[in-house]
Amino acid sequence: MATTSTETGATAAPLGLVSRFIGVLTSPKSTYQAIVAHPKWLGMLALTTVIIATCSALPMTTQAGQQAALDQQVRGMEGFGMQVSDEMYSQMQKGMSRAPYTTFLSILIIAPIMTTILGGILFGVFTMMGGQATFKQLFTVYVHSGVIGAVAQLFTGPLNYFRGQVTGATNLAVALPMIDDHSFVGRLLGMIDIFIIWSVIVLAIGLGVLYRRRTQPIAYTLFGIYAVIILCAAAVMSAFGR
Numbered sequence: 197m198a199t200t201s202t203e204t205g206a207t208a209a210p211l212g213l214v215s216r217f218i219g220v221l222t223s224p225k226s227t228y229q230a231i232v233a234h235p236k237w238l239g240m241l242a243l244t245t246v247i248i249a250t251c252s253a254l255p256m257t258t259q260a261g262q263q264a265a266l267d268q269q270v271r272g273m274e275g276f277g278m279q280v281s282d283e284m285y286s287q288m289q290k291g292m293s294r295a296p297y298t299t300f301l302s303i304l305i306i307a308p309i310m311t312t313i314l315g316g317i318l319f320g321v322f323t324m325m326g327g328q329a330t331f332k333q334l335f336t337v338y339v340h341s342g343v344i345g346a347v348a349q350l351f352t353g354p355l356n357y358f359r360g361q362v363t364g365a366t367n368l369a370v371a372l373p374m375i376d377d378h379s380f381v382g383r384l385l386g387m388i389d390i391f392i393i394w395s396v397i398v399l400a401i402g403l404g405v406l407y408r409r410r411t412q413p414i415a416y417t418l419f420g421i422y423a424v425i426i427l428c429a430a431a432v433m434s435a436f437g438r
Contacts, residue, residue, distance in 0.1 A: 210234040213243065220343040224398050228337060228405040232329075235336035241308060244339070244346040249303035251353025253296040260360025262292040268362055311339060318403075327407045337406050341399035348391035366390045384430040396422060 208230035211219060217240070219227030255261035266288055270280050280288075291298075315338040319331050352365045364370070369377065369386040376382045400415035 208233045210236075213239045216240060216340060217243065217343055220340050220398060221347065224401045225405060228340070228402040231336055231340055231402070232333055232406050235330075235333045237332070237336040237339040240336075240343070241311065241339045244342040245304060245307045247346040248307060248342075248349045249300045251349035252303055253300040254353045255356035255360070255362050256292075256295040256299055258357065258360055261356065261362060262295055264356075264360060265295055265362045266292050311342065314338065322403070322407060329406050333406055334403075337402040338399065341395055341402060344391055344395035344398055348389075351391075364389055378434075380430055380434040383433050384426060387426040387429060392422070393419075 208226070210233075211227065211230045216227060216231060219230075256265055269288060270285065273280055312335070315335040316331075318338060319334045322329070322334065348366065355365050356362055364386070367386050367389040369375065369382060372385060375385060377386065396418045397411075397415055400411050400418055403409070403414050404411040
């Protein structure tokens with residue numbers, strides 16, 4: 197990999213938090229040039245995490261949403277071969293009244309940790325390939341790709357609140373309801389989400405700006421990793437699920 201300079205996009209003016217949020221959606225390349233030149237990640241990480249946590253917890257403030265979340269948990273456990281007894285189900289049902297709070301708090305805690313871990317993995321990979329960006333630059337790029345996930349939750353959270361569901365509304369399984377959700381194809385389609393695809397493309401653009409590489413090869417690599425993960429998950433759930 198060609199080396200990169202910390203001066204990438206150095207002529208770009210710094211952008212405010214709102215401008216960066218909107219810019220990632222409307223003009224990611226020029227926005228990432230400013231982000232790389234002036235890496236600021238804390239405000240964006242806080243903003244996207246709070247949005248995701250709030251919108252994820254919103255549907256669980258209704259009884260229908262709590263029941264849907266319980267059913268999803270049971271299906272998930274059974275999907276990996278676990279047996280849910282009546283006693284387990286009863287205990288899980290009692291805990292659903294706390295679901296809005298536990299969901300909100302768990303995302304507030306877990307999301308930054310996972311972002312740091314995945315950012316560290318990306319940094320290690322690109323460093324081994326010859327990239328010379330700082331960790332702060334890469335981490336800031338990765339954090340800003342989370343804008344897409346926040347927008348996804350701004351769409352699905354209120355939608356799920358009114359329809360009493362907690363499932364994704366933007367995956368391919370929704371568009372093909374005739375396919376059995378418990379089949380391999382059904383599970384696979386359920387993990388292919390248009391917002392995840394958008395997020396991968398935005399991340400590839402940001403990494404391309406940071407490391408002065410073409411976006412296309414980076415995107416192909418990221419999509420390849422995404423494909424392997426969902427194929428393995430769908431295969432495991434189909435093998436052990438009922």
